[in-house]
Amino acid sequence: MPRRTATMLASTLLLIGLLCAGLLIQVPYAEMSPGPTVNTLGEHDGEPVLNIKDRKTYETSGHLNMTTVRVTGADYRMNLVAAVGGWLQHDSAVVPHSTLYPEDKSAKEVDQENAEEFSASQESAKVAALEELGIDVPSHVIVGSVVKGGASQGKLHAGDIIRAVDGKRVTEPKDVAAAVTKHKPGDKVRFTVIPAADAKAAQKAKRKVSARDEKQIVVGTKKAGDDGRAIVGIQPAVGHTFPFDIDIKLADVGGPSAGLMFSLGIVDKLTREDLTGGSFVAGTGTIDDKGKVGAIGGIQMKTVAARAKGAKYFLTPKDNCASAAKDRPEGLTLVKTGTMSEAMDALKKIRDDDTAALPKCKAS
Structure with missing residues (x-):
């Protein structure tokens, strides 16, 4: 066999061997890629994303899209070839498996935690939106969760309103902890609560909860x-x-x-003025009750998804700005956003076609 042919054959066999090895070798990584993006002003699976009852709403136009990241499942085991391919792709990110699925938590626990965070974010989005509109939203201390097997299981329930502990009114969650820790283990604590079901019934009947709704629970x-x-x-x-x-x-x-995008969608539906002016705006960001916008993960995946869907503007948490600007999709303006009020101001500039004045993200 000629030397050249032998060399080519050996190289081919070596390449095949390396490829097979790469397919068989598992690496501790997971992959993130652009996920679905949904207009909070529109419908998803045939239902309105935002449904507001017993309050006048207004027609909207344009888009206020929330964005997501698609991730590989907890049981997915990436091979070396897939990892290298992911590293080379523009629209995906390969990250340590433990980043998405911590070793001290099961996949079910991670899913439950994500669901709880999503529920809490909806609550804060509603509060921030109504506060932006000057609508008062009374707050109270509640039982956020009950530890399985704990002393309160079966006595207190998630959503119960805590009015007092040992007869002393509480106004913040820390007041409850302070009152309980004054006791010694084995002591009994008296909670004055309004059961979650009774609170919901009162809200449905459009009446405020009062002392007549209170129950005494000893734990x-x-x-x-x-x-x-x-x-x-x-x-x-x-x-x-x-x-x-x-x-x-x-x-x-x-x-x-x-x-953030839920909050803006709610404000848009509750105000006569069209917030977007018909523009396609997408974005991301956590939000708290006071309207502060927080950083998120997977920012590059979200900007790619938004631009692919047609977005021209992307409301970007200020702490994600530098990272997002390093790999900005062409044609997408990244707008730095730190608060609900700043997002509202940016939308005004967009609908007034004053985009040169927008606070744009810059790579550090």
Whole structure:
């Protein structure tokens, strides 16, 4: 066999061997890619994303799209070839598997955590939107969650409004913890609560909850495993009473990153003026009750998804700006956004065609 032919044959066999090895060798990585993007002003799977009842709403135009990231499943085991391919692609990102699925949590726990974050983000989005419109949203301390097997299981329930502990009124979640830890393990704590079901019934009947709705619940304390303090096995949180129903329907989405776009969608539907002026605006960002916009993960995947869908402007959390600007899709303006008010101001500039004045993201 001629030397040249032998060399080519050996090289081909070596390449095939390396490729086979690459397909068989598993690496501890996962992949992120652009996910679906949904107009919060429109419909998804035949239903309005935002459904507001018992309050006048207005016609809207344009888009206020929330964006998502698609990730490989917890059980997916990436091979070396797929990892290299992902690293070379523009519209995907290969990250350590533990970034998406921490080793100390099961896939079910991760999914549950994402669902809880999504639910909490909806609550904050509603509050931020109504506060932006000057609509009062009363707040109260609630039972955020009940520890399975804890002293409160079966006595207190998620959503119960906590009015007082041992007869002393509470106004913040930390007040509950402070009152409980004054006790010794084994002591009993008296909670004055309005059960979640009764609170919902009162809201549906359009009446404020009052002392007549209160129930007295006595819970024994247990000893915490870390420092021996008294605990009752609940996580206090802040709840709100909304003056009218705002229902956000979007299945198969988790995490808190759609908060800003939900807030803007709600404001748009509740105001006569069309916020976008017909423009295609997308964005992302967490939001808290005060309207502060927070950073999110997978920003490059979201900008790619938004531009592919047709977006011209992308509301970008200020802490994600530098990263997003390094790989900005052509034709997409990245607008730096730190608060709900800044997002509203940016939308005004867009509809007034004053885009030169927009605070744009810059690569550091």
